[in-house]
Amino acid sequence: MKLDSMYQDIILDHYRNPHGKGLRDGDAEVHHVNPTCGDEITLRVKLDGAKVADVSYESQGCSISQASASVLNDLVVGKTVGEAQAVQEAFLELMQSKGQGEGDEEVLEDAVAFAGVSKYPARVKCALLSWMAWKDATAQALAQNPAVND
Numbered sequence: 001m002k003l004d005s006m007y008q009d010i011i012l013d014h015y016r017n018p019h020g021k022g023l024r025d026g027d028a029e030v031h032h033v034n035p036t037c038g039d040e041i042t043l044r045v046k047l048d049g050a051k052v053a054d055v056s057y058e059s060q061g062c063s064i065s066q067a068s069a070s071v072l073n074d075l076v077v078g079k080t081v082g083e084a085q086a087v088q089e090a091f092l093e094l095m096q097s098k099g100q101g102e103g104d105e106e107v108l109e110d111a112v113a114f115a116g117v118s119k120y121p122a123r124v125k126c127a128l129l130s131w132m133a134w135k136d137a138t139a140q141a142l143a144q145n146p147a148v149n150d
């Protein structure tokens, strides 16, 4: 897999120093696996009203999946659920672009580093693992708290 070297550095940085790793208190917990690569994540979402108060996780697997979870934590914690869902959709769109998309850095920040990964269908699953886990956990957290509507 060949990635732009600056982007490669961003991914390796998140892999070596993952942001927000470790399990903390949450409203919902999910466990997702990516059997094609062997990546696994247990992820918890903590909501505070309509805000994403915390995303905590324990994970193992390849550098792409680990770095992606770290970037996810950076991008969604502190946002409203609606804002975070818009970021998740932008990342999903980038990952489905088959190497054509560049991503909007204003929205995706460090996640634009994964643009090159979209050329490799097997690695797209690595990059999306934590984001799909987050989407699932958030839906469960919202279901427990039907008053929150964002």
Ligand code: ZN
Residues within 6 Å of the ligand: 034, 037, 038, 039, 061, 062, 063, 064, 065, 126
């Ligand atoms: Zn992987």
